[in-house]
Amino acid sequence: MAAANIKEVARHAGVSVGTVSNVLNRPDTVAPATRQRVLDAITELGYVRNDSARQLRAGQSRTIAIVVLDVANPFFTDVVRGAEQVVEEAGAMLIVCNSGEDSARERRHLELLEEQRVRGVLITPVHHGSQPNLEKLIDRGIPVVLVDRGSGRASRCSVAVDDVLGGRLAMDHLLDQGHRRIAYLGGPFSIAQVAERHAGAAAALDERGDGAELRVATTTNLTVAAGRRAAENLLALPSRQRPTAVFCANDLIALGVLQEVTTRGMRVPADVAIVGYDDIEFAGAAAVPLSSVRQPREQLGRTAAQLLLEEDESGETHRHRHVVFQPELVVRRSSDHTR
Amino acid sequence: MAAANIKEVARHAGVSVGTVSNVLNRPDTVAPATRQRVLDAITELGYVRNDSARQLRAGQSRTIAIVVLDVANPFFTDVVRGAEQVVEEAGAMLIVCNSGEDSARERRHLELLEEQRVRGVLITPVHHGSQPNLEKLIDRGIPVVLVDRGSGRASRCSVAVDDVLGGRLAMDHLLDQGHRRIAYLGGPFSIAQVAERHAGAAAALDERGDGAELRVATTTNLTVAAGRRAAENLLALPSRQRPTAVFCANDLIALGVLQEVTTRGMRVPADVAIVGYDDIEFAGAAAVPLSSVRQPREQLGRTAAQLLLEEDESGETHRHRHVVFQPELVVRRSSDHTR
DNA sequence: GTGGCTGGATGAAACGTTTTAAGCGCTATA
DNA sequence: TATAGCGCTTAAAACGTTTCATCCAGCCAC
Numbered sequence: 001m002a003a004a005n006i007k008e009v010a011r012h013a014g015v016s017v018g019t020v021s022n023v024l025n026r027p028d029t030v031a032p033a034t035r036q037r038v039l040d041a042i043t044e045l046g047y048v049r050n051d052s053a054r055q056l057r058a059g060q061s062r063t064i065a066i067v068v069l070d071v072a073n074p075f076f077t078d079v080v081r082g083a084e085q086v087v088e089e090a091g092a093m094l095i096v097c098n099s100g101e102d103s104a105r106e107r108r109h110l111e112l113l114e115e116q117r118v119r120g121v122l123i124t125p126v127h128h129g130s131q132p133n134l135e136k137l138i139d140r141g142i143p144v145v146l147v148d149r150g151s152g153r154a155s156r157c158s159v160a161v162d163d164v165l166g167g168r169l170a171m172d173h174l175l176d177q178g179h180r181r182i183a184y185l186g187g188p189f190s191i192a193q194v195a196e197r198h199a200g201a202a203a204a205l206d207e208r209g210d211g212a213e214l215r216v217a218t219t220t221n222l223t224v225a226a227g228r229r230a231a232e233n234l235l236a237l238p239s240r241q242r243p244t245a246v247f248c249a250n251d252l253i254a255l256g257v258l259q260e261v262t263t264r265g266m267r268v269p270a271d272v273a274i275v276g277y278d279d280i281e282f283a284g285a286a287a288v289p290l291s292s293v294r295q296p297r298e299q300l301g302r303t304a305a306q307l308l309l310e311e312d313e314s315g316e317t318h319r320h321r322h323v324v325f326q327p328e329l330v331v332r333r334s335s336d337h338t339r
Numbered sequence: 340m341a342a343a344n345i346k347e348v349a350r351h352a353g354v355s356v357g358t359v360s361n362v363l364n365r366p367d368t369v370a371p372a373t374r375q376r377v378l379d380a381i382t383e384l385g386y387v388r389n390d391s392a393r394q395l396r397a398g399q400s401r402t403i404a405i406v407v408l409d410v411a412n413p414f415f416t417d418v419v420r421g422a423e424q425v426v427e428e429a430g431a432m433l434i435v436c437n438s439g440e441d442s443a444r445e446r447r448h449l450e451l452l453e454e455q456r457v458r459g460v461l462i463t464p465v466h467h468g469s470q471p472n473l474e475k476l477i478d479r480g481i482p483v484v485l486v487d488r489g490s491g492r493a494s495r496c497s498v499a500v501d502d503v504l505g506g507r508l509a510m511d512h513l514l515d516q517g518h519r520r521i522a523y524l525g526g527p528f529s530i531a532q533v534a535e536r537h538a539g540a541a542a543a544l545d546e547r548g549d550g551a552e553l554r555v556a557t558t559t560n561l562t563v564a565a566g567r568r569a570a571e572n573l574l575a576l577p578s579r580q581r582p583t584a585v586f587c588a589n590d591l592i593a594l595g596v597l598q599e600v601t602t603r604g605m606r607v608p609a610d611v612a613i614v615g616y617d618d619i620e621f622a623g624a625a626a627v628p629l630s631s632v633r634q635p636r637e638q639l640g641r642t643a644a645q646l647l648l649e650e651d652e653s654g655e656t657h658r659h660r661h662v663v664f665q666p667e668l669v670v671r672r673s674s675d676h677t678r
Numbered sequence: 679g680t681g682g683c684t685g686g687a688t689g690a691a692a693c694g695t696t697t698t699a700a701g702c703g704c705t706a707t708a
Numbered sequence: 709t710a711t712a713g714c715g716c717t718t719a720a721a722a723c724g725t726t727t728c729a730t731c732c733a734g735c736c737a738c
Contacts, residue, residue: 003479005693007694015717015718016718016719017694017696017718018696018697018717018718019716019717019718021696021697022696024696030717031715031717046475046478049694050395050454050695051451051455051456052392052394052395052456052693053391053695053723054696055723056389056693056694056695056722056723056725057722059723061391071416071419071435072416072419074411077410077411077416080411081411081437084437096410096435112390112432115387115388116391117389117390136387139385140342140387255624259624281563282594282621282625284598285597285621285626286624286626287625287628344724345724355687356688357688357689358686358688360725361726364726369686369687370685370686373687389723389724391723392693392723393724393726394725395692395694395725397725682736684733684735684736685733686731686732687730687731688729688730688731689728689729689731690727690730691726692726692727692728693724693726694723695722695723696723697720697721699718699719699721700718700719700720701716701717701719702715702716702718703714703716704713704714705713705715706714707710707713708709
């Protein structure tokens, strides 16, 4: 069956195209009898609106995009679910794009999204600095909301969790536990979260000033495998230099470290204590339940989507907002042997 | 800056619209000097193609959709990553839709996708039976590939892992370990995988015929929380009836069971052995490393996307194919105390 | 000098909607 | 009997591309 268009429907129902369009978009402006005839024709022909034509005419699509660093990271999947709720309530559609922490892919996605004239973009950018393609979207008047990045920039809204505070919480806890040789694992530092969590940890350590030291081991990305590799190097150190505690930039890294440590027959937390970040669902179910810094993930997504819709509706009068949530430390056995 | 269109670019470069279009789509058919002038105009005006108009004219979009049961399930995120690779190589774009195991949402998504005239759809349907919206897509000539569902249907391609075999592997293993009271946890049974894994387990048990029994506990969905709830009920049974082993329809359920069992101070595998399904990344890192049936997830996604592109290109001459992969049992401590 | 060919550019049609001004047949009011 | 207003429908323009038939100038072969 060839795809029927509005014209055929009109012919079939013995009305004009305009009327069919009205039935579709403002049903109450057309007489009941006519409306029914049109609806019958629609079902009979199996007519389905052509969204391209619609969008072309409207100049804008009804889809909102979210560009995340990693679709397979439970942190982002939860953010996506939160955003989804809000977007669907608003009758729009959310499409998920995966930059994979690769800024070339991110650029490609943004280009395509601009071509598609999406209604708005939620994004956790790969790099902190300004992204030309992102600026271009904004110039074009497409609302952009930064997710999980507290930008003070005036040109866009943002939602974020205070990563510096999160780093502090983790570090204070480890210091309280008596650790003095501590490592921070994560990377690349071009990812703002990685840098800020570190900054918080470093600041907390400085303020204590009790001679504890913080060693940094940079990873190439934030996956379980990367965590394992980083742990290998750390554990190879002579025991006098080896850190007694590790603070990881996210839970995937932390799980990798945990795997490597136990594989080598060392004990957590006795030999090495571990604190992760994100408190993903699997953290509590890990071999040794993982201490982690919890973030309100779904709420992050919901709020981001709300800000976006708000901006889209209010247009010129919109004032950009920056919402910052507070993280919370969840202590489990991986950093506290009394549990 | 107002969105410049091709007409303005043409005026700016002193050529016709047709020429600009040629520069964009067949650069070699236009004289180098002219081409350069056009390109300059494009960058100067910040021109970006309007995809709606393009699609309208072309009658088809360049996006391919994948509709999954749960974006937060690591099984599907890996399938998505596999599909993504292939789709992007082909210069198309993959959009991810989440049905959330809800058939109304699935329908809504399919409607929108049809309106968008997507180039093809990869889908793990919520229900096994025929989905009218899916049939409609196929009628319209849009290729559909079933993912993780071995449909013998002639009207579409499919990729799947042999779930019956997977169920067998798990059950044979548990029987080998000496278990005689075994439970199967999962649901709803309207999800084909849930039903087939059970069927495999039941068949294996029948063939042995050594008086072992299989109790079924149905869950409302396939999440960690559901696993926990189901485990609560099982563990409340008097110890003479309580199963000594649990085979779970997926790893999320299994992790939930594991959490509940350990929370109650019982031991895995001594008191209850557990086997999961999917072998997600977190299975090996669980409190008690989880035995699980492994599936080639990324390959599933890649193959599905390949079949789709193949069908899209070959058109009428295409013959539908059904690719079935073999699962593999990974035994870890949760079902084998000797490890 | 004519005819044909070629590389390059053009103009117009077409894709399927939505929107807007205008038209039509009525009834109610003056 | 005009006139205004109302409810419904229509025709046509517009959205921004791509494509295709056409055209033109220059060149070569005869």
